Amino acid sequence: MDKLINDFSFGLFFWALIIFVGLVLLLKKFAWKPILDAVNTREEGIRNALLSAENAKKEMQNLKSDNEKLLADARAERESMLKEAREIKEKMILDAKTEAQVQGEKMISQAKAAITAEKNAAMAELKNQVSSLSLEIAEKVLRDELSNKDSQAKLVEKMLGDAKLN
Template sequence: MNFTAPESLIFWTSIIFFVFFLLMRKFAWKPILGAVKGREESINNALASAESARREIQNLTADNERILQEARMERDSLLKEARDMREKMIADSKADAQAEGARMIAQAKTAIESEKNAAMAELKSHVSTLSLSIAEKLLKEELSNKEAQTKLVEKMLGAVKLN
C-alpha cells in the first residue's frame, strides 16, 4: 500500500478519529450523556418550578385581591357604623337640647306666672290700701259734718230700698 500524502492523512485521521471515538464512547460518552440528561432534568425542573411559581403568584394575587376586598368591606362597614353613630349622637343631642329648651321655657313660664301673680297681689294690696285710705279720708270729711252724715245715711238707705 502506497499512499500519497493526502490519502495517508485521511487514513491516519480516520484511524485516530475511530480510536478517539472508541475511547470517548468507553470513557466519556456516559458522563457526557449523564451531564446532558442532568441538564435536561434541571431545565425541566426549572420549568416546572417556574410554572408552580406562576400558579402560586396567581393564587397569592387572588388571595391579595380577596383580602383587599374584605378590607374594603370592613372599612365601609366601619365608616357606615361611625356615620350611624354620629347621626344618632346628633339626633340624641338635638332631642336633649329640645327637651332642655322645653323645660327651660316651662320654667320661665312658671316663673313669669308666679311673678305676675305676685305683682297682681301686690298691686291689689296697693289698690286696696289706697282705696281704704281714700275711703277713710272721704268718710272723715263727710262724717265730720252732722248734716252730711244724715244725708249720707238717707242716701244709702234709699239705695238699699231700690235694690
C-alpha cells in the same frame, strides 16, 4: 482526490480505524457517559426549574387572587365602617338636636313659669296697693262723713237698717 484514492493503503486505514474505534470506546467510557450524565442532569435541572417556575406562577396567581379577595374584604369592611361612622354621626346629631329642643322647651317652660310667677306677684302687689289705697280713700271719705254729727247719726241708722235685713 485522485491522489488520495491512488495512495490508499489498507494498513494505514486499518490502524486509523482501530485508533478511531479505540478513541470512540475511550470517549464512550470516560467522556460520553459523564457528558451525557451532565446533559441529563442539566436537562433534569431545567425541567425541575420549569416545574418550579410553573408552581411559582400558580402560587403567584393564588396569592394574587387571595390578595384581591383580601383587598375586596378590606374595602367592604372600610365601607361598612364608614357607613357605621356616618350612622353614628347622624344619630349623634339627631340626639344633640333632640336634646337641644328638649332643653329649649324646658327653658321656655321655665321662663313662662317665671313670667307667670312674676305676673302673679305683680298682680298681688297691685291688689295690695289698690286695697291699701281704697282703704285710705274710704278712711278719708268716712272721716269727712263722720266729722259731721248729723251725717254720723244717719250712717249709723242706715247700717242698723242694713244689718237687720240680712
